[in-house]
Amino acid sequence: MSGQLFLVGMAADGCVSLTSRAINSVVQSEVLVGSESQLAFFPQFDGIRIPYQFPINEFIAELLAQYADHDITILTSGDPLFFGLGQTLAQLSYPHQLEVIPHLSCVQQACARLGLPHQEMAMLSLHGQVNKARLPGLIARIQDCVQFALLTDRTDNPVAVAQKLVRYGELGWQLCLCEALGSSEERVTHWTPEQLAETNLDDINPMNLLIGVRQTQRPWQGCKGHQPDEAYAKRSPKKGLITKAPVRALATANLGLTPTSVVWDVGAGSGSVGIEAAKQAFKGQSYAIECNPECWPMIEANAIAHKVDNLRLIQAKAPEGLEQLANPDAIFCGGSRGQMPELLPLMWQRLNEGGRLVVSAVTLDTLAELHQLSQQLNLTPRILLLSAASERRIGSYTGYQGDNPIHLFIFDKAESAC
Known part of the structure; x- marks a missing residue:
């Protein structure tokens, strides 16, 4: 023009x-x-x-x-x-x-009414988004901030936001609901998450802004980043279906995650890798793909306990269910249930340029299979062998108990042939 x-x-x-x-x-x-x-x-x-x-x-x-x-x-x-x-x-x-x-802006007006400095405030919006999950990643996004300003809409409204805060145990916030700012109907009210969650939505002006100010609760409930195995619900209390802490730490370190990464955790088990990836990719999306129905409630419970609402459970046996997901920047595969010949080329094809694929192998059979498939696909992974042990009591003495050795195949799409 x-x-x-x-x-x-x-x-x-x-x-x-x-x-x-x-x-x-x-x-x-x-x-x-x-x-x-x-x-x-x-x-x-x-x-x-x-x-x-x-x-x-x-x-x-x-x-x-x-x-x-x-x-x-x-x-x-x-x-x-x-x-x-x-x-x-x-x-x-x-x-x-x-x-x-x-x-x-509405945030400037609201903070002026509240006498609240806002130079470090996280600015978020749910307003007018289409084709999205309900309140996507909100809990994860607010973990590292002490204040947030949130534009809502009729679906993702202040009451729904408060209900989600309550569900994830985010009770240590003072919520300031600012309605119709600058008009004759302007109103600014103060709430706890529990109070606002029980409020009648019809009493709230649709033109509103929600300000949150952290009070006493620590970010991530003090559980940011890598956590011990005991921090996760598992199918059996002692061993459980979980990628052990040393392997989990090394695997996530090699995924090359950024705050906006899209991550697949294939064969998620308890969801521990996907959850710790979701904490690093707190502005992104993590998918836990698991076919065992006994694991599903564990994954959902762990996601809530670790405050990662940016983790989504996919109830399917990979490669089924992957077609509906966004192409990933990082993939961890902790189990294929015999589908590795079909799964590895598909994961590699879907992986974004510059992405990382990390596959674990516990048995010699899986190790041999991965080595052969890598050659067939003309891929040159880095291979790490991890053998870890932790202390245990032996009578009045302290000794070590070793975990099974694990091989990690690390495929870098920026370096390997397509």
């Missing part, structure tokens, strides 16, 4: 608090776009008036194409670059054609 595009943030009071630059953008424009209530603040505008239509991205693209030679002002609320239309417009128009004239 060759015309000028203005994106103007407004408060609930309409034109009253707009700057002269914002007013002049409307005067200069030939097309004015906004909600019906926003357009009503400009009765003297005699150009083309267009109310918002949905889906919004398609509407904006068609608007810019149809009025490419016109000056356009698009009205929105608050700061358009804070979970607003700014990102969409920046992608659809050249930056030099777009001028953003922001108002105060």
